[in-house]
Amino acid sequence: MNPVNYLYLAALLFTIGASGVLIRRNAIVVFMCVELMLNACNLALVAFSRMHGNLDGQIIAFFTMVVAAAEVVVGLAIIVSLFRSRHSASVDDASLMKL
């Protein structure tokens, strides 16, 4: 098997995640799709790291994970506070910054 296949899989997962962000309305599911896209990027970075025989790609994937963790914490806090003020987790309802 050619290791380029990992890149094709990563592209496929990224595309599925991107379509999910466009299709779904529930803010939590949209957020999960963003996570899926980040993970697909990580897979591509790890595959590149193996192709080029150095560990830089893995380091960048590691940083992506840290940033994703921070992003999830803030994003979920925003979803919870939006839900408190609007009683809905739909992205359509949150079209205004104010109440």
Add this chain to the structure above:
Amino acid sequence: MTQLAAYSTSTGEAVQFWVLGTVAVIGALCTVFMKRAVHSALCLAGTMIILAVFYLANGAYFLGIVQIVVYTGAIMMLFLFVVMLVGVTAADSLKETIKGQRWLALLCGLGFGILLIAGIGNASLTQFDGLAQANAGGNVEGLAQLLFTKYVFAFELTGALLITASVGAMVLTHRERTERAKTQRELAEQRVREGKHLPPLPAPGVYARHNAVDIAGLLPDGTPSELTVNRTLRERGQIRDVSAEALKDLKALEQRSEARLERTRSGEASK
């Protein structure tokens, strides 16, 4: 042999890729298309575990373990907590605000995917070194060496980022109480003033055999009363309705009694 291994992977890895890759794509599709957020979260967790296996197969041992511990262990559990907090009323609305948006989005996704995959297909990815040399001193040691020399500034910045994120989360979810909490007496007085439900709410359940909390009690005319069921169950739409069943039982009882009467009547006729 090593020359051969440098340009393609082993058969075992190929089998693993095709089997687990299929499952990963199915999990990703389920994440997008499952109706309930909990199911989406579980499918995503499965996909992430499979990605962790791929990291391990690609020689990224540290990242594989971190993927399981941080992603599936911490981030997905955080998602599940928020789904539990928010998900009671968070049913996805099926009404489209922009006409044909779903199909346009699918079309955009398809086009983007074709572009991406065609791009990878056209790239000249002939170089394949493998990580044998880079991982010679151990994967974790190699990563640490890079992290604390070449990338040390970025690493310190991630510390600042994590602190900011945790403070931000606390600030966003913290809610200051702006007014005094009402006492029990004030609540009782308010209830009398509103005059809607002076006595406690009626209990759920019908007769002795249907006393579960998710079954609405029946009013004298046989219609179920939503008031008797917990608000959370009402919002989730998890109320079981037994009014139709009760009416059906009654009808069956009448028929049975009629049949029995007929039998006794026919018995009398034969005498």
